[in-house]
Amino acid sequence: MKTLGYAAHSADSALVPYHFERRDLRSNDVAIEILYSGVCHSDLHTVNGDWGPQPYPLVPGHEIVGVVTSIGSDVTKYNVGDRVAVGCMVDSCMECDQCSHGEEQYCRNGMTPTYGAPDRQTGDITQGGYSKHIVVREEFVLSVPENMDMSKTAPILCAGITTFSPLRTWNVGEGSRVAVIGLGGLGHMAVKLAVAMGAEVTVISRTKKKEAEAVAIGAKKILASTDAEEMKASASSFDLIVDTAPVKHDLNIYTPLLDVDGTLVIVGQIGLMDEPLTIPLVMGRRRVAGSLIGGIKETQEVLDFCAKHDVYPECEMINIDQINTAFERLAQGDLAHRFVIDMASLSAE
Structure with missing residues (x-):
């Protein structure tokens, strides 16, 4: 299948229009016309x-x-015309223990990311959603509930499941005390989802400049990590801290905020400073954990949850020819929303 997308041709080049071929359908494949790409x-x-x-x-x-x-x-x-979605992976071995219980992201033989990885059968490099079409194995296609606004759904496939999974894993519900480090694309979804689950949510940021945005989406307040007195007064205040910060930072600042048996779970790709973590962890039986997206079953669960509770990311719609500007804005700051590409804008290329 011939299609058109936007591609990077090197680490220092802008994304530009790119004509390429999608594979012919295998017997278990679904071909999709992409309407929106987060x-x-x-x-x-x-x-x-x-x-x-x-x-x-x-x-x-x-x-x-x-x-x-x-x-x-x-x-x-699936049938022709169905509303569908695809997230961060498009294949796995489907045979190991992790795949067998719906944790394909932890496939013992390695899951296949949606782009930038060899296809398990042909070795061809997978290409992602900044394009008009995609072909995906049936088991890795999700159903979009009929009542969902498709223009706001795309970021749930990464930002949504990445934050939903640890909230579910650590049993967040009514009365849970949750803190979210960072109010960017991941962080604002963590806030919305935790609030919908019944938790009391606090955002932790370097300053309080985003407090109005945090409160508007359901957070109780912002805790300024640079305010030593406020941080000290908040010791042992949280059951779970979801760390979405995409930059290097010192976890010692945050672990004292956990209550006994509390957990700090890292969901962003970050580099941590080398200071020892042992004292605040040992003294409070605290944990630092990690979490990688979620399995296909759980991704369908978050789509259904968001549809039921009317939870959507904050989205800024852009045309495909604005993608390089969007990347520049992402690099400059941690935006409290997600860009979503209207792929109809690609048709004129």
């Missing part, structure tokens, strides 16, 4: 080569919403 901070890091060499040319995008245009002969879950 812009994730990890897209920027990846195309810039921040996380290592990349197989350019590279079409990023792993927050994908669209409609089914054709299906393989063995597909049973």
Whole structure:
């Protein structure tokens, strides 16, 4: 299938229009016309080569919403015209213990990311959602509930599931005391989801300049990490801290905020400073954990949860030719919303 996308051709080049081929449908494949593609901070890091060499040319995008245009002969879950979505992965071994209980992101043999990775059968490099079409294995396609606004759904496929999964894993519910470090694309979704689950939520940021935004989406307040007295007064205040900060930072600032048996869970790709963590962890039986997106079953669960509770990311709609400007804005600051590309804007290329 011939299609058109926007690709980076090197770590220091802008994204430009790129004509390429999608694979022919296998028997278990679903072909999708992409209507909306979310812009994730990890897209920027990846195309810039921040996380290592990349197989350019590279079409990023792993927050994908669209409609089914054709299906393989063995597909049973989807029909032409269905509203569907694709997230951060498009394949896994489907045989190991992790895949068997719905944790494909931890596949023992390695899951296949939506872009920048070799296809498990052909070795061709996967290309992402900044394009008009995509072909994906049936098991890695999600259903978009009929009542959902598709123009606001795409970021749930990464920012949503990445924050929903630890909230579920650590049993957040009525009465839970949750803090969220950072109010960017991930952080604002963590706040919205935790509030919808019944938690009391505090945002932790360097300053209080985003306090009005935090309160508007359900947070109780912002705690300024640079205010030593306020941080000291907030010791042992939280059951769970969701760390979404995308830059290097010292966890020693935050771990004393955990109550006994509290957990700080890292969901962002960050570099941590080398100061020892042991004293605040040992003295309070605290934990530092990590979490990587979520499995397909859980991703469907967050879509259904957001539809039921009317939870959407804050979205700024852009045309595809604005993507390089959007990347510049992402690099300059941690925006409290997500960019979403209206892929109809690609048709004129």
